Amino acid sequence: MPNIIVITGASSGFGALAARALARAGHTVYASMRETEGRNAPQVKEVEKYAAAHEVDLRAIELDVLSQQSCDAAIQEIITRHGRLDVLIHNAGHMVFGPAEAFTPEQLAALYDINVLSTQRVNRAALPQLRRQGRGLVVWVSSSSSAGGTPPYLAPYFAAKAGMDALAVVYARELTRWGIETSIIVPGAFTGGTNHFAHAGAPADQARAAEYEAGPYAGFADQVRKGFAAIVPPDADVSVVADAIVKVIDTPFGKRPFRVHIDPTQDGAEVVNAVSDRVRAEFLRRIGLDDLLTPRALATRSQSEN
């Protein structure tokens, strides 16, 4: 059965690719983005052209993850049209690059807003419907940085993504009893094929950044860029992330993987998360809450309990 899916940050990068791949797989996909009548009007046209050319059910929808009102309106529109919503994909995100000390607290707050509070707004808009259904899937596009090796100069972004990953892990356990499943997608660094690195924000305190450049970190930004160049294989194909998301969604309910790593750089996140996810599962068993590890089928449960 085709799923009704909404994905955030679908104007470019992983989001645009995943939206198209999911539509090709036969799902009804809402490629959500902000400024559909402004900056992203060309992306909306691209979505429409793609849907027509491939005869798939792909639709752009206005959703600004920074606004609760916008999240509520978009989700409500989808639910009104279809009477249900099957899959949320938290993909919107933004990156910054530079010495940690040169970012203002306000910049760190803004990064947390776009990468983490964004997911909270969409969850608060959509989860009541998923809970009513007693069935659903939440997919989080995390980052290998939250567990694996990382170069410096990306601190505000890594802090936000680590926060997002932690939120995903806790939400997973608070949703299983409602019959809602969670999959966390963990991409490594893809320096090409997305705008993520190209559009990375700069520190607001340029004087502070200049102190690093005039001191022992002279030329460090280039060192980090060369470090990435050395580990991201030249043939790293960003579309494998989209393919992984399709595979997760097309896996039967209750059988979907808790995490999927797609990391051509092999930064070690897969090793660390294998340990941490296991340790966390053992912890729940230890305190008698191991039922939280698998999504409960509410409909089935109430039948068998009644």
Place this chain on the structure above:
Amino acid sequence: MPNIIVITGASSGFGALAARALARAGHTVYASMRETEGRNAPQVKEVEKYAAAHEVDLRAIELDVLSQQSCDAAIQEIITRHGRLDVLIHNAGHMVFGPAEAFTPEQLAALYDINVLSTQRVNRAALPQLRRQGRGLVVWVSSSSSAGGTPPYLAPYFAAKAGMDALAVVYARELTRWGIETSIIVPGAFTGGTNHFAHAGAPADQARAAEYEAGPYAGFADQVRKGFAAIVPPDADVSVVADAIVKVIDTPFGKRPFRVHIDPTQDGAEVVNAVSDRVRAEFLRRIGLDDLLTPRALATRSQSEN
């Protein structure tokens, strides 16, 4: 040689204990807190009584981690008095308890502010002095939740602490070339001996929280509390965290541990962090940046290079 030390959130809990233990160890300790003339005036009196009774150099200082101006003023006052600042201890923090979905994005933002942006404000106030000195130590009081097993219903706090831990890891590498060392203290859950659990904030959206209580998560808050009760040993002594901080600071420069775990619950964070810290160190070696793993002694370096 006694160190000049400032510790945030020192009105109670780990912070108050660590400030006293460090003063007893012979250091000059600024126990920083907000509202020294208001809500925390009694804590200031306690600090003064303690210093007099034990004949130690323990001083309360006004520092509101939510205000850059307040952070700047406190740090400046310390530097003006002593001409230096040796150790920063990021300890201020706050917890909330309840279903993730029932917290507003604004509550998540506020948690990030107190637990993470707080450290950024203090760093921006103090690091220029530490960098000028070419010597210093930054101690972060993280949380085992950022790597180990966790019960649900603490999502906004866990997300913030995971962000703080990620920030600490990146900062560590951006400070070593300045001759600044980093130690991350990782306490497990201490449900007694601090106000952390007792003062935990509640979700603002009580209607949403009530849906969880009326649904499959009925009684869940109690289940989580019982889970903690089952794993926190009755004799878990919160003062061991303070003792661990003293030990880190009294270890010679360049020899301090990157992480110290103090977790009577043994939630697995020590296992996960051993893997992640190793994987992250290997990553830096792989991209040719392994010099970032140890603090450089700037004075020595410039002598040998000139």
